[in-house]
Amino acid sequence: MLSASARPVIEATLPLVGSRIGSITPLFYSKLFAAHPELLNGTFSRANQRNGAQQQALAGSIATFATHLVEHPDTLPETMLSRIAHKHASLGITEEQYQVVYQFLFEAIAEDLAEVITPEIAQAWTEVYWLMAHALIKLEKGLYERRLNDVMWSPWTLAERTQLGPDTVRLTFTPADATAVTPGEPGGYLSVRTAVADGLLQARQYTLSGDAASVTHRTITVKRDADGEVSPQLHDALAVGDTVELSNPYGDIVLEETDRPLVLATAGIGSTPSASILHALADSGSEREVLVLHADQSPESWSLREQMLADLARLPKASLQLWYENPGDDAAALPGFMDLSAVRIPQDASVLLCGPTPFMKAARSAAIEQGVSAERVHYEIFGPDVWLASA
Known part of the structure; x- marks a missing residue:
């Protein structure tokens, strides 16, 4: 996996980069959104940027991937990669966007580690990035190929809403156009994309909580997040007859075909x-x-x-x-x-x-x-x- 020249460099610098990745990722996102503010309109979660969860998750995935390459050089962390790929596919991440991420991530690394970074260190961590990126691109291509349509988002109409408690609502949608419907899998999820209070598009993932394989309807159960943007919108503003955008279904934790308990x-x-x-x-x-x-x-x-x-x-x-x-x-x-x-x-x-x-x-x-x-x-x-x- 890692080249013979990169492996000792990653092994030697992993403690340093691991200790600084928590400051590198916020810097990366600030650079990314300054250059591409459109990515906050329907792709990245503004709420997860504010609370730091996305930065923390990115830092964890990079550190985990690099550590795995050092400790298990002949394999990849398949479970982690699968989880990320399904989430990316539910948001429509494209192959071209990995080059954009690379540019600003490595600008952030160079700035944060300016006092120690060398061409050899930069080259080794570039190798780590593209090993991870290419693995994800391959997985995401496979997920996209399983769709029965070639669109990322399609319109669905709210057909029924049932209040299940003071802070939870069940929403059932039916197709609003003739886009072919990809069946989901039990345990899987889809993304809901809708405009929030200030008009910005935001997407969130929700489990298919009813008949996941149905091609006539999609049912999700939404708990209100008092600090969120999308769930309050779905609770308070979405009425029967309104239309939102739904992704195709994804999810790596689904029902296995086995007799195991x-x-x-x-x-x-x-x-x-x-x-x-x-x-x-x-x-x-x-x-x-x-x-x-x-x-x-x-x-x-x-x-x-x-x-x-x-x-x-x-x-x-x-x-x-x-x-x-x-x-x-x-x-x-x-x-x-x-x-x-x-x-x-x-x-x-x-x-x-x-x-x-x-x-x-x-x-x-x-x-x-x-x-x-x-x-x-x-x-x-x-x-x-x-x-x-x-x-």
């Missing part, structure tokens, strides 16, 4: 991928062993409760354990936060986690401690993957 461990709105997977299993008459573990504030705050309970009832080998901070009259639920030490997880199970990052980290550790192979513990994270940056 499945554990779905979620918290809060993280139940949306589980709901889609359960629905697909129930519709197929699956006899797979499924263990659903969910934590929430209360029975009323579990947004997809009715859908998931109905689908669980159709699965002969499915079981459920709940944790509520405020259980109310639900005698079957355990009080407080999820504790996997009290749950027997089959060692040959596939485990899917979704929820706040601290929850997923604790659940992953608990599953591995019970003997589940780390490669079979998967997680879905909403927004930039800051887990990589803090690992």
